[in-house]
Amino acid sequence: MNKLLSLQSAIAAIPDEAIIGLGGNTLNRAPMTAVFEIARQKKRSLALVKTAGAMDVDVLCLAGCVKSVDAGFISYESEYSLAQHYRKSVQKGLVRANEHACYTVISALRAASYGIPFMPVRGLIASDLIDANSYFKRITDPFSGDPVTLVSAIRPDYAILHVHKADAEGNALILGPKYEDVLFSRAAKRVILTTEEIVDTAYFRDSGVKADIPAFFVSGVVHVPHGAAPCACHGVYDLKHESIKKFLSIKDASELSAYLSEEVRHA
């Protein structure tokens, strides 16, 4: 089945209040063009999920699209410092920061992918995060009698992932670090891919290279060269420092729309 879509129609399918898993890690292979399109379409009350997010979460907070962020770390790394729009949105009470250890996001996604309601987490034993958040619970291990902390499953409505190669059905290959993208594809109800390149299915069939993400998970494929830009995409392009700096100089949502109309290319 051909699942090729325009960026506009792929993102239009996402309802307000959806739980969205974002691929990549910090400024590496984040699905930025899709994120820009979500901002442009003014989605509201989204629940974002990621182990370590940066500009993707920052853009969506500035655009007013976000209700909550479940993550272990939201910040640019050393060079570009704090995610100021995320930070201000949380401090103003507009966005709820659901802090996890990165591993508890992974454990929550694993629970969803295994079809179970929660996951025991070995290391989460001495942290105020446990009592401060309803998605963690301390119980007694029924086998050993020892205390154990659980994290509730997170089943995203959509995983939005930027990949290197995909065929029209949605079989997709990620080159270099895969971060949590493959897990997201299993944990989410639906997967939307943006891809650097569209390949024929024969690319996988006729070689030893097989897709990381099988097509049956995927609901839409959008051909978006430079779809992670201005973030870096392994082996294809480096970080676009000028664009990052331009975004970081933005103070409010009205300046964001000018930035987005420059950055978004319609697939």
Add this chain to the structure above:
Amino acid sequence: MHRVCDIMVCAMARMIKDGEKVFHGVSSHMPMIATLLAKAMHAPNAVHLNIPGGVNPKEPELVSFTSAGSELYDTASASFPLMEVFDLSMRGGLDVAFLSGVQFDNIGTVNASVIGDYHAPKVRLPGGAGSAVLIPTAKRAIIWRTKHDKRTFVQNVDFMTARGNVSAIVTPLCVFAMYHGELILKSVHSTSSIDEVAQNTGFPIKYLEMETTPPPTDEELRLLEKIDPQDLRNIEFR
């Protein structure tokens, strides 16, 4: 006079023993460079683990905007991504985790979450990343922080992101080490003094023997220049 970033990176590198499995995460240029330095100096069999999952990257071309990108993957010998590094730590197999934070007390409690109330924070911090599960499970959690003042080293943290196996905290002024459950001053950098440490620490400082942090050797400095020609070890001080 040595640069503080070089003193700190060398101090961290020397804490890594040969053969140990060592992890650092995002925003971690200093420990990343310390790990590469340790492997080039005294710990060639240390295992360098990281978020992209590149085991033992060889002479990676480091970049300024991330310590979790392709550069650590391209020249690696095996793939062992973040989720498996966590699994390894949970079953007791991770020797060293490098982590940071914003507030610390005298028993090594780390706050990387909020200033003020968790649900209505005065300042929302980036979050502890892996700290809450790694600090209790890694054999040694080594903390670095490039600020040393009374807002950083406090009597009571606003929020306990994690507590556990903190073995040392490396700051721009000194090295604290854990001794019977309490952080004591292990050494003061040649660029600072015990008075400066005391004046900038919010809890009373204790020590057994006062040492000067051993300065970087010529060999270490030469290797640092080779590992990190862009001087990214200084990025948090720029």
